[in-house]
Amino acid sequence: MTPWRSAVVRDAVRETASASTLVFDIEDWPGHRAGQHVDVRLTAEDGYQAQRSYSLSSAPEQERPAITVERLDDGEVSPYLVDEVRAGDFVDVRGPVGGWFVWHARDGGPLFLVAGGSGLAPLMAMLRHRSLAGSDAEATLLLSARSPDDVLFARELEALDGARVERTFTRSAPEGWTGYARRVDREMLAEVAPAPGARVYICGPTGFVEGVAGDLVALGHDPSRIRTERFGATGG
Amino acid sequence: MATTEEMRLDGNAVAGLLGEVFAAEMTAAVVRCAHCGTAGAVATAQVYAHGPGVVLRCPGCTGVVMRFARVRGRMLADLHGVGMLSAP
Numbered sequence: 001m002t003p004w005r006s007a008v009v010r011d012a013v014r015e016t017a018s019a020s021t022l023v024f025d026i027e028d029w030p031g032h033r034a035g036q037h038v039d040v041r042l043t044a045e046d047g048y049q050a051q052r053s054y055s056l057s058s059a060p061e062q063e064r065p066a067i068t069v070e071r072l073d074d075g076e077v078s079p080y081l082v083d084e085v086r087a088g089d090f091v092d093v094r095g096p097v098g099g100w101f102v103w104h105a106r107d108g109g110p111l112f113l114v115a116g117g118s119g120l121a122p123l124m125a126m127l128r129h130r131s132l133a134g135s136d137a138e139a140t141l142l143l144s145a146r147s148p149d150d151v152l153f154a155r156e157l158e159a160l161d162g163a164r165v166e167r168t169f170t171r172s173a174p175e176g177w178t179g180y181a182r183r184v185d186r187e188m189l190a191e192v193a194p195a196p197g198a199r200v201y202i203c204g205p206t207g208f209v210e211g212v213a214g215d216l217v218a219l220g221h222d223p224s225r226i227r228t229e230r231f232g233a234t235g236g
Numbered sequence: 237m238a239t240t241e242e243m244r245l246d247g248n249a250v251a252g253l254l255g256e257v258f259a260a261e262m263t264a265a266v267v268r269c270a271h272c273g274t275a276g277a278v279a280t281a282q283v284y285a286h287g288p289g290v291v292l293r294c295p296g297c298t299g300v301v302m303r304f305a306r307v308r309g310r311m312l313a314d315l316h317g318v319g320m321l322s323a324p
Contacts (some may be wrong), residue, residue, distance in 0.1 A: 099263055227279075
């Protein structure tokens with residue numbers, strides 16, 4: 001199943017100092033579900049290949065699939081995708097893959113999405129899908145970022161119809177900021193999270209995801225309603 | 237330098253690889269650990285993918301459930317830790 005396809009980069013959009021969105025034209029793209037990802041494979045001139053998995057940040061309703069990639073400074077693939085790729089370049093893509101960390105509007109809500117840094121990418125696909133599908137599912141996003149400059153899709157998050165967005169800044173908050181300025185903890189989750197029974201999706205670095213999931217279970221959320229996706233150590 | 241535990245992923249990260257081996261979407265399949273009997277979505281397995289092969293461990297007992305390696309163009313799959321696999 002799911003063959004490798006050649007994808008043409010239609011657009012490369014800088015999101016933050018360390019992240020870019022790549023919009024693809026992919027022949028015979030079968031469509032995707034919010035939360036799915038693709039494997040991206042690069043081949044060097046000498047034949048050496050490197051492959052990584054990236055979440056689709058675009059909604060299924062959008063015309064072209066897009067991934068949002070955060071640069072890991074000692075990474076092999078992400079610096080190229082974030083800084084070097086230009087419109088018209090080709091990469092090999094396999095996907096969409098994954099069928100567990102997905103949400104469809106017909107699944108309903110309430111929805112509680114918790115993002116650590118660029119873990120926002122698949123959750124953004126869910127929020128975009130929610131809007132474009134006309135879903136009225138109650139949705140809350142808790143976003144942890146180092147600073148306001150590190151927030152992906154910042155302008156779009158301001159304008160999400162009907163979804164509540166809570167932010168916490170772990171390194172530097174804006175002047176006069178009265179919101180959260182610490183790592184996500186149980187007290188913050190108790191204040192922000194909808195009541196147990198909500199569908200929970202958590203994506204971020206491994207330690208972040210496991211901390212948040214553990215705290216939500218301690219607050220009475222059923223582990224079977226919590227879906228997690230870890231992307232490993234940031235900077236690793 | 238990140239530690240091995242910080243490098244740990246989960247079954248979502250190997251959806252493409254599992255699709256290649258099983259010719260189906262497997263992250264939503266339920267796997268029962270042959271060591272301890274814990275059953276859960278393949279997506280919840282602990283995944284170590286930064287070495288030469290890929291290892292999936294049980295989130296309950298950390299026993300090895302599946303191992304995959306590509307050797308001289310062939311995909312090797314060791315599934316001795318799988319008690320039962322139930323795919324949608």
